[in-house]
Structure formats: C-alpha cells, structure tokens
Amino acid sequence: MAMETSRFAYDAVAYPSRAQSHTHPERLAALALAYGLECTPVSTARILEIGCGDASHLMAIAAAFPGSHCTGLDLSGDAIRRGQGFKRETGLENIELRIADVSLPGIVQGSFDYILCHGLYAWVPKGAREGILRLCRDHLAPDGLALVSYNALPGACVRRELREMLRWHVRGLDSTEDRLVESRALVEFLEAATLDNDEIREAFRAELLSAKKKAPGFFFHDEMSEHYAPVYFHEFMSEASRHDLQFVGDADPAEMLLSSLPAETRQIIQALATDRVEQQQYFDFIVSRRFRHTILCRTGRSVADELQIDGLQRCWFSSLARVAHPDTLRDPNAVTVFESSGGLRLQTDFLPGKLALAALAACGPRRLSFIALARHVEETLTSLGHGPIWTAETATSVVRFLIEACTARVATIHGAVPDVTEHPGERPVAFSVARVQASTGDVVTSAYHHNIRLEERWTRELLLRADGTRTRSELQSELDVLARSANATDAAAWPALRDNLPEAFAHLARQGLIIR
Secondary structure, three states: OHHHHHHHHHHHOOOOOOOOHHHOHHHHHHHHHHOOOOOOOHHHOEEEEEOOOOOHHHHHHHHHOOOOEEEEEEOOHHHHHHHHHHHHHHOOOOEEEEEOOOOOOOOOOOOEEEEEEOOOHHHOOHHHHHHHHHHHHHHEEEEEEEEEEEEEOOOOHHHHHHHHHHHHHOOOOOOHHHHHHHHHHHHHHHHHHOOOOOHHHHHHHHHHHHHHHOOHHHHHHHHHOOOOOOEOHHHHHHHHHHOOEEEEEEOOHHHOOHHHOOHHHHHHHHHHOOOHHHHHHHHHHHHOOOEEEEEEEEOOOOOOOOOOHHHHOOOEEEOOOEEOOHHHOOOOOOOEEEEOHHHOEEEEOOHHHHHHHHHHHHHOOOOEEHHHHHHHHHHHHHHHOOOOOOOHHHHHHHHHHHHHHHHOOOOEEEOOOOOOOOOOOOOOEEOHHHHHHHOOOOEEEOOOOOEEEOOOHHHHHHHHHOEOOOOHHHHHHHHHHHHHHOOHHHHOOOOOHHHHHHHHHHHHHHOOOEOO
8 A cells, every 4th residue: 555655646746857976887886896896897787776767867877888788667657658758769779667566576587787776765665675675685696786875864864853744734635736835835934933043953954945945846755755764874784684785885985985084083983893884884973874875785795894906996087176276286395276066175285196186177077097097197297207107106095095085075986987979970979868858958967977957058959959860060050040040138148159069069078968
C-alpha cells in the first residue's frame, strides 16, 4: 500500500530530474583507484540506476559514453514514459528504461559494473531500502561499485523537524494542490514568526529558507513525502555489511577526507576509531553531516586504508577555479589564491602545485590526466630554471596538493573522460542530450555532466541546429536570418555572428556541448 501511495505521489507531482555530477560512475571509478581498487572502464560498463526518474541523469551518461549500456528503473510510470520520449528524441540506443518496484525480487537480470541509487534510500519504506541493498548484493559485478546516497544524521534531523510540522499542518487535506499551497504558506509563516534571538533555531531558519527556495516538485517530495528515514552512517554500513557490501569512500572527497579538519581533531578521531567506518562516523558528528554519497564494493575486496598515490596518478583532474592574482603564479616565494564558486578558495606558495592547478583552471572544465599535467608542470619548471625538475617526490607532493584542492572544492578528481572535441568539424554535432533539452528549456547538460544555463538565444539556436546535417556556412546563414528577424529588444543579444561563429563553437566545445 505504501508503494502505491508513493507511485501516486510521483505521478501526481513530477520530481524534477537533472544530472548529478557526484553520482556519475566516473566519480566512483576515481575513488576506487584512489583506494587501490581496479574497476571496469566507464566507457564499456554496464550501468544500472535505481530510481532514475525520467532518466535525465542516466541519459547524459549514456550519451557521453556510447560504448556503455545503461538501464534505468523507476516506480513512476509517468517518469519512465517521459524518459522513453527523451530517449527517442536523442536517438540513443545504449539505454533501456523500465517501470519496476525495487522492493520486489527479480526485476533485473545479470550483473552491473556500476549501480547508482541517488536520493532514494531515505525516502522509501523499509522493504524498498532492503530491496536496494539486496539488488546491489545480487547484481553487482565482482569488481563492481555501487553508490547509494541518502540523508544522514545528525544533520538531517532538522529537515525531519520541518517535515513533521508541515505534515501535521495539512493532515486534513486530500488535494495535492491544497497540501502544497498550505504547506508553503506555513513555511512563510514560520520564517516570519521564528524568534531571531533564539540561537538554537538558527539551523531551523536555514532549513526554512532552503525549503522556501525549492521548486514545487522538489518541495512536495522533499518536505511532504510519506517516508523519510535518515540514518547514521554506521547504521547504513551495518545494513550494507549484512548484504556483503563494504565501504570504499564518498563520491565527494571533501565529504570524507579528514585532512579538512584541524590536526588535533584528526589525531583524536584516529585514536578513538578502530576502522574507517568509525572514523567517518565521528567526522559526521563533528560536521553535523546531513547527506552522504557512499560508494560500496563487495566484501572481501582489499580496500586501502589510505589514499594510494599510484592510483591517483592514473586519474584525471579538472578545475573551474579562477586565479586571483596571476602575477604570483611563477614566483616560488609568493602565495597564489585560487577562487571557485560560492566563495571557496585555496591559497598556496607550493610552486609545482600552483602551476598544476593553474593549468587545470585555464582549460576547465576540460580534464587533464595526471601524466599530462605532470608533463606541463615539468616543462614550465624547466623554462623557469628551477630544479630538480621533476622527481618521484615532486609527483607525490603534487598529487597530495591536488587532493587538497579537491577537498577545498576548487578542483575535481575523475575516473574517465568523455569523447568530446576541442575543434568542431565542418558539420558540428552538439551533445545529443543538450540539443534535445535546448528545445524545451534554458538549462542543458554537457558531456562533462555539468548543468549549464543558456543565457543567450543564439546559443540555444546554435545547439538546436548543430545536428551534423548542416555545414558551418549553412548554420551561419540560418542564424543570420534569425538575427535579422529579431525585434529591437532581442537584437542586442545577438552578436555579429558572421565574425563570432568560430569563437562561439570553440566556447561551446570547451564546455563539452560539441562532440564532433
């Protein structure tokens, strides 16, 4: 009965679906390498997503890695039907979508190299939670990796407090629309009425503000759904262990590496904890963790206790950071500041590290292998007359610096690179998922799995037409016609396309929106 209620809720109010970079299989692959595990290349992997919604996330994976095979499961028939329509429009053949109840056995056959379950575990009844882990146990390949993300305690208790208030407030209402309207009204009231001088309520006020900003689909399901069961990390791992699964890491290194804590705090945790699971639980207590992206593998595989330098040197890295003062980059005595979105920053005077991170920032979001990055740093150091030019110790230090940058969220580690181009051909081809999304909205997903807002009309029109059937000159002619027909208000938004089209294509290619 509970699952039928959930089915109705997700069909009555669609849950917005989008690409989630933290849950991409290539992130799992990177963390596996970092902890000494071998895994199947994403480019040829069998990938399963549980609770895929309309498959916006999975579709982007399938499009970026056409040699993979992707399967998506969801209980909502409406979501799966939207996904199947999306699939037809993209022309993808390496993805299949099915309506399925994860609490039932036998819903899939065979094994999968990567199993993804994002944001579902805490929002379904106990039988479905059991089904998720059972499916991982029964269908994960011997060298496979599973990701289960979930609302974690102690931080998630604040959301539980708000949910209980909202559900009580609308307890007598049957209409979905009425429940949504009234619950939003209560959020507005609570935000205005909560006492400003009550420091204990600071976290609750932040939760109210977060809820207020959510789109209706997110609000309805996140704040009003029937089930909500956040768990402590040790509780989740106890259930995972019962299903012969063990902890590998978190898909977001910043959420698991103790290096972000003061040295004294790290020492105390290491003295208290007997294993990595206990370490992570103490970490969660300290930061009041509210969400986790936990990577699992089969019990019996040898997972290293510490990051493995050799494995990290097989990874790729990227950065969207900005160098605050470029004139400090090549000065070994100067501190260079790197800034990322949201006010995140990292400062260092470590010359090889500065050069590496600056190289990533200069080409972001494109990814560079550590080997290519090391070659660049070595060549730059040589040109500057510094020595020793490059040693094993330097390589190790640069790897550790890059992980520090990932922890500070000014860089990202990757386990694979999509097949994109920096130099679009005579008949450019846009990333298929982005091209379809551009026809209905202004937010598209790139091959790098980034959600990008199209700020200008000409960018959308260019993506829509770059399907490989038009030459550059034909695209130019069509865009010129559109530019001439634009009204006075829109005209300023159109650049001089005849001169700027090559630059426009280069810009889109850098973002991972042009694949050929």
